[in-house]
């Protein structure tokens with residue numbers, strides 16, 4: 001058995017987020033096309049006397065260090081299932097924006113699960129790990145799987161999607177976060193009295209992913225939460241416009257926001273768009289990231 005295990009886990013962007021009407025349980029049925037992107041957190045699990053969470057990185061002060069942290073919840077869930085004492089120190093090296101709509105907390109949950117599984121030698125099957133992920137949150141199973149996938153139900157039922165090439169992205173990190181339940185609540189308010197169609201994956205979008213065609217993907221991107229995020233944070237329209245003017249093929253809010261995502265033609269254009277976004281003063285930071293990226297995986301054991 002290892003004494004320390006480090007797991008690397010990517011952020012995500014939703015290249016399509018089709019949202020249905022609110023369900024009786026408060027969740028929304030989705031057609032959620034996830035794409036993992038190369039911005040990573042790393043979670044290191046080390047044996048300790050008791051469960052302890054630490055976090056480093058520029059946004060570390062915004063990350064809870066108690067049992068509400070998704071990494072802690074993942075360790076507790078696995079320990080309970082296998083009758084193990086959750087005596088582990090989980091250190092999160094955080095590079096994914098916090099409360100940014102890029103599934104940073106979900107990523108840490110999936111990474112902690114993989115790390116504790118390896119540290120404790122539980123030997124849980126992939127399906128068992130995925131079931132625990134789904135209990136932790138709607139985005140957590142995708143953080144485990146990575147690549148690209150269609151999420152149905154509340155986003156937790158995954159079907160992998162083949163990706164035929166690399167896509168280049170720029171992410172504009174906003175000041176402050178947006179609460180995911182608040183954005184879904186705003187979606188409900190904006191769609192009150194309107195017939196919300198059943199969410200369905202776009203065939204053109206799936207074909208664009210399969211062929212690796214950036215222009216076709218740009219034409220098919222969509223996010224039903226974008227009007228809600230813009231309603232709560234109108235200044236995001238300026239960021240979207242700045243990236244488009246700088247040469248992005250397309251711009252959209254990442255998931256529930258407030259991070260905005262820009263699909264670009266190639267690596268040099270990505271650097272140019274990132275520079276222009278920073279110079280525009282409409283965001284706190286701009287990050288370049290390739291896609292697709294691998295799901296949660298052990299890097300040192």
Ligand SMILES: C[C@](O)(CO)[C@H](O)COP(=O)(O)OP(=O)(O)OC[C@H]1O[C@@H](n2ccc(N)nc2=O)[C@H](O)[C@@H]1O
Pocket residue numbers: 014017026027028029030032101103106136137138139140153154155180181184255256
């Ligand atoms: C916006 C997305 O990031 C897109 O991938 C996800 O849908 C959100 O996934 P998440 O952060 O893992 O969300 P969860 O922790 O499962 O749920 C948080 C809250 O978001 C809302 N929620 C989430 C997922 C969903 N399909 N419908 C919802 O209405 C609910 O108010 C829920 O209480």
Ligand SMILES: Nc1ncnc2c1ncn2[C@@H]1O[C@H](COP(=O)(O)OP(=O)(O)OP(=O)(O)O)[C@@H](O)[C@H]1O
Pocket residue numbers: 062063064068069070071092097098099100101102103104105106108109139177178180255256257
């Ligand atoms: N490991 C974690 N990292 C960051 N935030 C966490 C973590 N665990 C719990 N949280 C809490 O979750 C909230 C949302 O953080 P997170 O970074 O996951 O948002 P998000 O990227 O918008 O999520 P999503 O895209 O899945 O909706 C934070 O404000 C924080 O209180």
